[in-house]
Amino acid sequence: MLLAVVLKTLFIVLVAIGALAPVITWIERKQSAVMQDRIGANRADIAGITALGLLHPLADVIKLLSKEDVVPTGANRFMHLMAPMIAVVPAIIAFAVIPYGGVYQFGATTVSLVPADIDWGLLYLFATGSLAAYGGVIAGWSSNNNWSLLGGVRNTAQMISYEVTMGLSVVGIFMVFGTLKLTDMAIAQDTTFRVFGFLQLIGFDEMPATLDWVRLPYWGIFLQPLGFIFFLTCIMAENKRPPFDMPEGESELIAGYFLEYSGMRFGLFYMAEFIEVVVIAGLLTALFLGGWSVPYLSQEMIIAAIEPVLGVGLATVLCMGLHVTTFLLKVLVMIWFQMLIRWSLPRFRYDQVMDLCWKIILPLSLANIFATALVMLAIGAA
Amino acid sequence: MGVEAFLFYALALLSLFSAVAMVGFVRNTMAGALSLVVTMISLAGIYVLLGAHLVAAIQIIVYAGAILVLFLFVIMLLDLRTDDFGSMRPGRRLLKVVGVVVSTALCAVIVQLLPDALPEAGPLPDGFGGFRDVGIRLFTEYVVPVETAGLLLLAAIVGAVILAKRRID
Numbered sequence: 001m002l003l004a005v006v007l008k009t010l011f012i013v014l015v016a017i018g019a020l021a022p023v024i025t026w027i028e029r030k031q032s033a034v035m036q037d038r039i040g041a042n043r044a045d046i047a048g049i050t051a052l053g054l055l056h057p058l059a060d061v062i063k064l065l066s067k068e069d070v071v072p073t074g075a076n077r078f079m080h081l082m083a084p085m086i087a088v089v090p091a092i093i094a095f096a097v098i099p100y101g102g103v104y105q106f107g108a109t110t111v112s113l114v115p116a117d118i119d120w121g122l123l124y125l126f127a128t129g130s131l132a133a134y135g136g137v138i139a140g141w142s143s144n145n146n147w148s149l150l151g152g153v154r155n156t157a158q159m160i161s162y163e164v165t166m167g168l169s170v171v172g173i174f175m176v177f178g179t180l181k182l183t184d185m186a187i188a189q190d191t192t193f194r195v196f197g198f199l200q201l202i203g204f205d206e207m208p209a210t211l212d213w214v215r216l217p218y219w220g221i222f223l224q225p226l227g228f229i230f231f232l233t234c235i236m237a238e239n240k241r242p243p244f245d246m247p248e249g250e251s252e253l254i255a256g257y258f259l260e261y262s263g264m265r266f267g268l269f270y271m272a273e274f275i276e277v278v279v280i281a282g283l284l285t286a287l288f289l290g291g292w293s294v295p296y297l298s299q300e301m302i303i304a305a306i307e308p309v310l311g312v313g314l315a316t317v318l319c320m321g322l323h324v325t326t327f328l329l330k331v332l333v334m335i336w337f338q339m340l341i342r343w344s345l346p347r348f349r350y351d352q353v354m355d356l357c358w359k360i361i362l363p364l365s366l367a368n369i370f371a372t373a374l375v376m377l378a379i380g381a382a
Numbered sequence: 383m384g385v386e387a388f389l390f391y392a393l394a395l396l397s398l399f400s401a402v403a404m405v406g407f408v409r410n411t412m413a414g415a416l417s418l419v420v421t422m423i424s425l426a427g428i429y430v431l432l433g434a435h436l437v438a439a440i441q442i443i444v445y446a447g448a449i450l451v452l453f454l455f456v457i458m459l460l461d462l463r464t465d466d467f468g469s470m471r472p473g474r475r476l477l478k479v480v481g482v483v484v485s486t487a488l489c490a491v492i493v494q495l496l497p498d499a500l501p502e503a504g505p506l507p508d509g510f511g512g513f514r515d516v517g518i519r520l521f522t523e524y525v526v527p528v529e530t531a532g533l534l535l536l537a538a539i540v541g542a543v544i545l546a547k548r549r550i551d
Contacts, residue, residue: 130448
């Protein structure tokens with residue numbers, strides 16, 4: 001039991017935080033370079049080998065660790081030193097409930113590939129998300145700098161606004177799947193549905209057999225397309241990356257709340273942002289993109305297909321590997337997508353951010369909940 | 383001592399300590415507010431130990447995540463610094479003494495009443511503290527109080543907006 005938890009945690013620390021987060025800095029540099037018609041990071045080298053710029057994350061770390069750690073005069077020393085850690089911790093602990101694989105049976109033992117399989121997984125994620133605001137706020141306040149303070153104020157306002165809307169935007173999803181448990185949500189998405197099935201409800205009893213074959217994976221993005229868009233917008237706003245980087249806003253606030261930070265403490269704020277990008281990608285995958293499930297191939301189908309050749313045990317292990325790979329692939333796609341948005345859109349104006357939240361997404365997501373409830377009542381799913 | 387007992391005592395100590403710290407940091411408002419955050423989070427931990435998962439999540443999302451962030455927002459907006467508060471006047475010092483005496487007395491009363499106040503401990507019902515059970519209760523058994531509270535809060539919001547708007551106009 002304890003060993004399993006330790007193994008799962010190690011997997012997350014090594015793959016999601018240790019490997020993915022530094023690679024993301026490279027992806028971001030390369031992708032922005034491609035999008036802006038530049039060559040991009042290619043200068044860091046060891047004995048002339050640049051490895052496509054993959055050595056840059058290493059160079060970054062060495063640089064950040066060797067820089068002086070400055071605490072400005074008049075700053076609240078204790079809080080100034082604590083703030084970067086407070087920013088990183090919620091981002092890391094959010095991984096505890098994200099399922100990177102399903103539930104597998106090995107004889108009598110059940111193996112579940114999630115460190116903390118709790119009933120209130122989604123609420124836990126919201127809780128960690130709401131704690132993420134504190135890093136920026138404390139950093140902004142403790143720096144004894146008016147630009148930082150303004151960044152912190154903007155950070156709080158943005159966080160409070162989008163927290164509410166983010167919660168409402170996924171209510172539709174947990175109405176559809178009837179659970180807040182992320183593992184159950186992923187299992188529920190491991191199937192398909194008939195796209196034209198609704199025709200039977202509105203009177204067409206006889207469906208052509210060809211239409212019956214048109215199926216889509218039972219994924220959140222197909223069941224709650226509006227919910228997906230709203231949730232993506234809100235969670236990107238929570239992460240404070242462009243186009244929602246008002247708390248940093250380098251053209252107005254120099255660097256906002258982390259203006260007075262240097263060295264690794266400055267790096268920690270960046271790390272928190274990049275880890276959050278991975279968390280967001282994992283969360284979007286788990287809620288809307290079917291989690292670890294392979295589209296059109298459910299877990300039983302995969303195991304049944306391999307079983308005659310390799311036996312049940314090995315087939316399950318292979319299926320597990322396939323699922324984890326699928327999950328990581330989907331996460332990478334969602335990371336790429338977030339980078340695409342980040343380098344495509346300019347920063348919003350502050351009033352636009354608040355209008356988008358309170359006047360557009362909030363009413364529309366309430367309407368989405370209402371519509372979802374009506375449809376569920378109509379098809380008798382509730 | 384089991385893990386749960388250890389966690390309980392650690393969280394209880396932390397919440398008591400930070401609650402006292404919140405009162406102690408009279409002049410550093412930010413530190414006071416952050417102590418309150420620590421109190422809220424450690425209380426949420428205690429709720430988890432009690433099996434009340436929904437309450438724990440809401441404790442963090444609503445209190446630590448929204449209300450206290452709002453407090454911090456106001457503190458930063460007013461930019462309260464330590465020297466904004468003058469030295470303690472003698473009258474205040476008297477109030478402090480009275481406060482300590484009264485709260486100690488209150489604490490003694492609570493401790494004395496506590497053993498009788500607890501209901502007979504039985505096994506927890508199935509699904510206790512889960513969002514499903516709490517949700518069903520809230521929307522069937524307690525629907526009138528919930529809706530009344532909602533109405534009161536709505537009235538408070540409308541009132542606040544009207545009062546604030548009058549000052550702006």
